[in-house]
Amino acid sequence: MAKTRDFRTKGHDSNPQLTPAQQATLDLIRLPNDDRLTHPSTLSSQIEAELEQATADLVDRLDEPLWISKRQLHAVNSCEALHEAQADEPFVWRIPMTRGQIFHKCIELSVHLWPKRSATDLVDEAIASIIGHGDGLAEFLTSLSEVELAEIRSEVTALIQTFFDTFPPLRSGWHPTTELPRKVLLHRGKIVLQGRFDLTVGRPEELTAGRVVIELKTGRSVPHHLDDLRFYALLETLVVGVPPALIASFYVDAGRVQVEHVDEDLLRAATLRTTRGIERLVELRLGETQALKRPSGACKWCPVAESCAPGQAWLGEAKANGAW
Ligand code: SF4
Structure with a gap:
């Protein structure tokens, strides 16, 4: 146990050479x-x-x-x-949402695990940890095909590697x-x-x-x-x-x-x-006021867009103006 602690302290407090991007990030987040x-x-x-x-x-x-x-x-x-x-719609996990969740779990593990892991190993450990929790995200991940899971792994590994290359190692x-x-x-x-x-x-x-x-x-x-x-x-x-x-x-x-x-x-x-x-x-x-409708780009994927007059007007105008 003592040995692990020694290693952790030594590793995190060493003074690694930083990439220019890591140095730029550090210069911005370190306030004198x-x-x-x-x-x-x-x-x-x-x-x-x-x-x-x-x-x-x-x-x-x-x-x-x-x-x-x-x-x-x-x-x-x-x-x-x-x-x-x-708020009225039941929550449903979708593949793009899993990317951020796994990424955040990787960062959490990267801060607290020693010795340091490669990006690939961190992604594997993060997915295993999430699946171990047995919650809705775990169920969703286990329902995915091998290919879908491999694609998620690949995307998150790339993100983690970019993070390691551009964010200074946390001491x-x-x-x-x-x-x-x-x-x-x-x-x-x-x-x-x-x-x-x-x-x-x-x-x-x-x-x-x-x-x-x-x-x-x-x-x-x-x-x-x-x-x-x-x-x-x-x-x-x-x-x-x-x-x-x-x-x-x-x-x-x-x-x-x-x-x-x-x-x-x-x-x-x-x-x-x-x-x-x-x-x-x-x-x-308290039901003392009605929810305001404020049309925006969100109308494109809004679940009640079809029955929303201001939303339809906004979508029609955007289409006429060639917004997409
Ligand atoms: S369609 Fe209506 S309810 Fe939906 S985002 Fe647009 S304005 Fe809001």
Whole structure:
């Protein structure tokens, strides 16, 4: 056991030569000590009070706790009717969804397993671990053909190799964590804000920010990724009492990271968006308002598009304009 620990420490803390892409990522996610902000100790209680104030009149009428994640907040900032239609549909696993799930499991294992594994071995171990859990994803994976599974393995192996080539090797001294859960109870648990951070490095020191919250993206960049991360900055502030120093999206295909510094202006904007989102979600849950229809590219695959007049109008216009 002691031997394993020695090896792990030695391996993770060695100072490997970095590729230019790894160095570029490291330069963006490592904030010098002098640039780290020290925040007031009252920050989290102020934000919590603001969030609770917005729903103080409505919350007693909720008979069940309302769980809110980045997905629900995005939904009420886009097409609410689509969100409701999706909530009514039974969840079905599809092959493209498995890619991200297996990729994230590989990253989790790569941080915590020693000795290090090759990308291929990690993918095999991740799939075996997921199947071992026996949940819906496990059932779906075991239902696939050999060829389908081989294609998934190949795609995820390529992603993992790109990650290894472009993201600096995680050192134990950086205090890396994967799948870090955060949960905030408002109104004694009537409203629960929740999130799970893909990857974090660094940590705060007293009231000085130091943690970097990183979302690993296996798809393309979309504007709401920034809002999702700002919500995570809020969760981190409310749970730990100190905001993260940086929030970042790492786009694995491109091997590039997009970083934002967290300051009080950013937290104020995130608080405002979250407050409005909570209000809206509570009103929808209580049936006090109708879900808004906001046509967009999502109308193309929306399950209720055929019966949605604004969606049909948008699709017709897009077709006439040669959008696709
Ligand atoms: S068709 Fe478009 S506007 Fe209508 S519910 Fe679906 S996403 Fe919303």
